[in-house]
Amino acid sequence: MTEGTAQRTGAPTELGVAVLGMGNVGAEVVRIITENAEDLRARIGASLVLRGVAVRDLERGRGIDRALLTDDPAALVRRDDVDIVIEVLGGIEPPRELIRTALQQGKSVVTANKALLAEYTGELATAAAEANVDLYFEAAVAGAIPVVRPLMQSLAGDKVQRVAGIVNGTTNFILSAMAETGADYDEALAEAGRLGYAEADPTADVEGYDAAAKAAILASIAFHSRVTAADVYREGISSVTAEDLASAAKFDCTVKLLSICERVVGDDGRERISARVYPALIPLSHPLATVSGAYNAVVVEAVDAGRLMFYGQGAGGAPTASAVMGDVVMAARNKVYSGRGPLESTYASLPVMPIAQVPTRYYVAMNVVDRPGVLETIAGEFAKHGVSIAAVRQEGGADATRLIVITHRAPDGALAETVSALENMEAVTAVSSVLRMEGTHE
Incomplete structure (x- = not known):
């Protein structure tokens, strides 16, 4: 369902707004509501x-009027003169209970809370549907980049096959710095912290938790199925080395932390969802390879629309507040014109495919003893597990050699078995890196 177009008799001339949270995003939301009051009233048909x-x-x-401040968000949510609640607190509790209460009381909710939505979208969407109010969350994925609404509305008549992208600015800044300067991971992380791109505790970003939450939201919307963060396979970037970036460049590739959600047909012919987050090599010719610094980009592939790319600032107070306010305007218009935003769609109920069954290509770097027959033995181990080799590069000195193998597509489980066998070979002193390779069709 979409918003209506006819203003109802007795429509409100003003709508009360409660903002939960006054961090960078909350402060920008308050600023926009205050400074752009007249424009917003003209666009909505009522004052915020x-x-x-x-x-x-x-x-x-x-600098907010002290009379507006409260440290009791539950009381604010319950006020009769509040029509729309904007939640930018973050975390699971108390936001989960606050949002549920607001929805049950007939208030529309706009949230940027990706961690909450990755776990409880179903519960909150049900509460919104039962109360006939809106739950909007464009800002929960990729900041200012409009990707949620296009998936829910613009592509509602199409069949989305794949959503893949860079949805975490911190990790993209780190990997971009490593590729451009040759810095190692720790140096690039420290620089990200100095510039304000990395939190004091960067775990959620660098270990892929943030990207996995966003992948769960995107997969749920794109494939009309409920996917939680626990369903998303996740690897971070902390084990990516400067050597990996240098080696990737020799294969005309770079390394990015990708969130990938796609429809996959299993050996039994059944359609499933693959949702995964990991660092991967992508060709320099791929559109995501040029996304640098703290920017984000999402590529959507649909049957009829083809490939669409959304690019921009994926974080920050003002960009994220822009996405929040887009949702606020939609929710407010619906209040004025007796409309309703899109409902949650889970009709497909596709199962999530285990990572072991997902096929892709691989980059495997290992240190090996430099002696005759080693390469042949290693190639035989790959073949034994059904993993075909596409390319081999040899680097190193007199006593030990760094061997890099690029494979053709193979199931993840087969590659894992291969790596386990390699680690037990006498000729292999260490398997130093295993990365996937995306964006090719070999």
């Missing part, structure tokens, strides 16, 4: 009136 802002510390209100 800020009823209150929930903060953790009343002494740090960022």
Whole structure:
């Protein structure tokens, strides 16, 4: 269902808004509501009136009228004069209970909370449907980049086959710096921290948790099935080395942390979902290879629309607030014109394919003893497990050699068995890196 076009008799002339959270995003949301009041009223057909802002510390209100501040978000949500709740607190609790309460009381909700949505979209969407109100979350994935609404509305008549992209700015900044300067991971992470791209505890970003939450949301929308963060296979970038980036360049590739959601047909002919996050080599000719710094990009492939690419700032106070306010305008218009946003669609209920069954290509780097017959023995081990070799590069000195193998497509489980066997070979002193390779069709 989409918003209506006829303003109902007795439609409100003003709508009360509650903002939960006053971090970088919350502060920008309040600024936009305040500074752009007249434009927003013209676009909506009613005025947005800020009823209150929930903060953790009343002494740090960022210049907001103190009368609007409260440290009791539950009381703010329950107020009768609040029509729309904007949640930018982050985390699971108390946002989950606050949002559920708001929805049950007939208030529309706009949230940027990816971690919450990756686990509880079904519960919250059901509450919104039962109360006939809106739950919008464009800002939960890729900041200012509009990708949720195109998937839910613009491509609603098409069949999405694949959604893949760079959805975490911190990791993209780190990998871009490593590729451009030759810095190692620790050096690039430290630089990201100095520039404000990495949190004091960067675990959620660098270990792929943030990207996995976003992948779960994208897969759920694209494939009309409920996918949670626990369903998403996840690897981070902390084991990627400067040597890996240098080797990738020799194969005309770079390394990016990718979130990939796609329809996969299994050996039994059944359609499943693959949802995965990991660092991967991609050709320099691929559109995602040129996405550098803290920018994000998402590529959507659909049967009839073909390939679409969405690119822009994936984080930051103002960009994310822009996405939040787009949702606020939609929710407010629906209040004024008796409309309703899109409902959750889970009719397909596709199962998630285990990572062991997902086929892709691989980059395997290992240190081997430099003696006759070693390459032949290693190639035989790959063949034994059904993994075909596409290319081999040999680097190194007199005593040990760094051997890099690029494979053709093979199931992940077969590659894992191969690597396990290699690690037990006398001629292999260490398997130093195993990365997947995306964006090719070999």
